[in-house]
Amino acid sequence: MRTFSFDIFDALIRSSKFEKPPDEKNWTKTQITAPDQVLLNAEPSDSKVGCVLLWSKPSGKISIGSLQRATMSWLGSRGLVVSENLANTLIAFATHLATEFGGASGFFDELDRLVRQAVVKHVVIVSDFRTTAVQSCEFRGFNYGPLRVDALCKHFRHIGSEAFAQDLVSHSGKLALESPALHRSIIDIPTLCLRKKEVIDPGTLYLLLENYFQEFSRSHLRLMWNDVETATLIPNALQGGNISLLQIDSLPGMPRYTGYHGFGVDHKHGWVGRQHQQPEFRLPTPRLLDEIIGDLSRLFDLSQVQSTSLMPLVTSIARSISRGWSHAYNGRVDEAFLFMVISLEQVFSSKVATSQHLARRTAVVWHQELGRPFDEMRRLVADLYDNRSRIVHDGESPEFESFLELQEIATSALKAILRFAGKGACPKSGENADSHARWLKMIDFIASAIEAGQSVPEETLRECGIEQRHKQAFL
Numbered sequence: 001m002r003t004f005s006f007d008i009f010d011a012l013i014r015s016s017k018f019e020k021p022p023d024e025k026n027w028t029k030t031q032i033t034a035p036d037q038v039l040l041n042a043e044p045s046d047s048k049v050g051c052v053l054l055w056s057k058p059s060g061k062i063s064i065g066s067l068q069r070a071t072m073s074w075l076g077s078r079g080l081v082v083s084e085n086l087a088n089t090l091i092a093f094a095t096h097l098a099t100e101f102g103g104a105s106g107f108f109d110e111l112d113r114l115v116r117q118a119v120v121k122h123v124v125i126v127s128d129f130r131t132t133a134v135q136s137c138e139f140r141g142f143n144y145g146p147l148r149v150d151a152l153c154k155h156f157r158h159i160g161s162e163a164f165a166q167d168l169v170s171h172s173g174k175l176a177l178e179s180p181a182l183h184r185s186i187i188d189i190p191t192l193c194l195r196k197k198e199v200i201d202p203g204t205l206y207l208l209l210e211n212y213f214q215e216f217s218r219s220h221l222r223l224m225w226n227d228v229e230t231a232t233l234i235p236n237a238l239q240g241g242n243i244s245l246l247q248i249d250s251l252p253g254m255p256r257y258t259g260y261h262g263f264g265v266d267h268k269h270g271w272v273g274r275q276h277q278q279p280e281f282r283l284p285t286p287r288l289l290d291e292i293i294g295d296l297s298r299l300f301d302l303s304q305v306q307s308t309s310l311m312p313l314v315t316s317i318a319r320s321i322s323r324g325w326s327h328a329y330n331g332r333v334d335e336a337f338l339f340m341v342i343s344l345e346q347v348f349s350s351k352v353a354t355s356q357h358l359a360r361r362t363a364v365v366w367h368q369e370l371g372r373p374f375d376e377m378r379r380l381v382a383d384l385y386d387n388r389s390r391i392v393h394d395g396e397s398p399e400f401e402s403f404l405e406l407q408e409i410a411t412s413a414l415k416a417i418l419r420f421a422g423k424g425a426c427p428k429s430g431e432n433a434d435s436h437a438r439w440l441k442m443i444d445f446i447a448s449a450i451e452a453g454q455s456v457p458e459e460t461l462r463e464c465g466i467e468q469r470h471k472q473a474f475l
Contacts (some may be wrong), residue, residue, distance in 0.1 A: 004074050006104035009067050013104050016056040016064075016095045018204065028064050030054045032092045033211040036390060054092055067091060074108060078115055079185050081219035089212045093189065095198045114188040119181050119262040122217075123168075124248055125153060125255045126175040126283070137290035140231040141180025145286040147171050148178065159261045159270030167274070171255065174401050175286070177228070177248055182380050184220050188263045190271075213271050217258035221275075225249055232289075234316035235296050237414055240407075241325020243284040243292055272451050300415070301422035310421040310435050317343050321407065322427065328403060334391050337398050340406040341388045347413040350440055355385050361443045364450070368466050369412045374450045382410065419465030439464065 021027050032052040071087035090111070098107040108401035109175055136145025149172050156165040159338045189212055193205055200208070228245050229236075236244050248254070284292075297303065305311060324339035348361040359382040367377035367437060386408050390396040442464050450455050461467075 004070065004077070004105070004108060006067075006070065006108055008062060009070070010098070010103045011059060012056055012062050012064070012067060013091075013098050016054055016055060016091075018052065018092075020053070021055055024055075026437060027055045027057050030056065030064055030088055030091075032088050033207050034242065052092065052211070054088070054095065064091070068309045080110065081113065081184075081216065081223070083215055083219055086212070086219070088214040088216060088293075089208060090187075092208055093193075093212075096204075097192070097196055100196055100199060106287075110192065111187050111189075114192055116181050116186055116188045116263045118260045120217075120220055121155065121181055121259045122179040122180075123257040123259075124177045124207070124219055124221075125171050125257075126177075126248060132301055135287050135290065137286040137293070139293060140227070142228060142231060143176075143178040144289060145175070147174050147176040152178070156257075156259060156272050159259050159272055161259070161272035162268070164272045164274065168257070174287055175283075177245065179224050179227070182220070182224065182227075184216075186216055186260065186263065188269075190269055191264050194264075201235065210273075213260065213273055216260075216277070217273050220277065221256060221258065223339070224469065226450050229319070229322065230315065232293070233315055233322055234300075234302065234414075234418070235292050236325070237291075237318040237321035238296055238411060239292055240411075241322055241329065243289055244322065245283070245289075246326065247283055270286065300418040302418075305418055305421040307468075308421045308435065310417065312420060313346065313436055314414070317346050317410075317417065320346060321410050321414060322389075324403075324407060324410075328407075333400055333403055337403045337406060338388060338391060340403065340410045341385065343410045344413060347410075347417060348440070348443075350437065356382065357378045359385060360447050362413065364443050364447050365416050365466055366409045368413050368461065369408075374447075384409075398459075403435070415467075416465035420463070421465075423465075 030053065030158050032054050054064075058064065068084055068087045068091070071090055072082050072084065075082045075087065075090075084202065094104055094107050099103045101107045101110050125181040134146070136143055138144075147168070149168055153165040153168055156162075156168065177254065193200065193209065197205070225246055232243065232245060236242075256275045257272065258275075259270065259272045261268075263269050305314060319341050320343035324336045324343065326336075327333075327339060328336035344362055345358065348358045350357075362381045364375055366375045366381065384402060387396075387398045387402055391398065417439070421435070442460070444455050446464065446466075
């Protein structure tokens with residue numbers, strides 16, 4: 001673990017204060033807590049957090065900005081989430097407590113000893129969206145369906161938050177996404193503050209602790225959405241990006257609850273918090289999502305695919321396609337187009353591949369799906385790759401129809417890889433055989449046969465995961 005020295009910041013921290021100085025001219029004001037945050041723990045969830053400001057006096061290159069950057073580097077090196085707001089909160093604690101540990105370096109050394117794995121659960125409620133559905137969809141430990149009020153109230157009470165357990169009851173009957181129990185790294189600041197509770201004013205201490213957990217929960221929610229995206233990547237990519245649960249993250253007035261436990265004295269400390277957000281949405285029903293995941297799992301034998309060495313590649317391709325759709329739905333056609341090109345490069349690239357190689361390999365798969373001549377498809381794909389260059393070098397945006405054409409190609413390629421991986425011929429995950437390189441060699445063989453005017457056995461196409469839907473495809 002990298003050793004950090006914060007000694008150069010001792011004078012800055014000693015001079016910092018929470019009261020407004022008489023002369024503001026040479027001071028820097030840093031907002032530690034936001035006045036519009038929702039107050040957490042055993043208080044009404046609709047009240048507000050007061051604003052805490054920190055005033056610091058820079059000396060040469062030693063400023064609050066340089067201390068923020070050093071603190072964020074320290075957070076990252078310890079495997080903790082990184083944000084400027086979280087760094088500001090730690091700096092506020094250091095302003096109160098650093099002298100108790102001989103200076104800034106001693107304070108951060110003490111924090112090192114307090115890094116813990118906490119158990120985290122998130123509950124995201126689709127505000128004002130009551131559902132008559134009785135079915136829930138469960139995937140990778142997530143539960144998407146009617147809010148499980150009784151179980152979650154019991155969980156919140158166990159952590160120690162009766163107020164938020166009662167708050168959940170008001171959302172009975174609403175659609176919700178509930179995470180599994182996740183393990184995330186935090187700093188056990190509450191234990192440190194308990195030992196030094198006489199040093200910090202109780203009101204200020206409460207505000208700082210609430211801000212501290214708000215910042216961790218905000219970052220851990222972002223990590224949860226990464227987990228949700230990964231869990232639904234393949235179905236979302238194959239369904240045109242229209243079953244993405246990431247849309248929930250932008251719902252208007254959406255309550256999001258986070259509960260932590262398993263830290264502190266005897267690992268019995270806990271915390272519950274709530275946040276809000278305000279935009280727009282469209283969502284799949286739990287039944288639709290459950291049916292699609294089940295149908296695609298059976299169609300492509302996803303349980304078999306997940307155990308093969310091709311699964312990391314499949315995941316990367318599906319992620320690129322899904323992100324392309326996300327950009328498209330938000331009107332960012334350039335970014336949408338580029339992510340679809342990235343997905344094809346992930347499928348068809350190799351160390352020696354040029355853009356012509358990529359177009360040739362792509363055409364092998366796609367001309368089968370459409371039943372159009374191979375040479376025509378190769379020229380079309382080459383033009384689409386050229387569009388990527390015009391976006392990057394000339395700032396020339398493609399037509400949306402070009403994006404739709406490209407996503408159709410990318411989806412066909414993903415299906416081919418999934419069929420190939422699901423046949424049981426690929427080595428298991430962790431084994432050394434390069435299934436992707438073997439697949440590309442087979443694709444090159446098929447391309448050479450087509451260019452030579454030779455027919456390709458249907459068995460060879462099936463082995464590559466290519467569906468020959470139209471017999472005229474080789475003409």
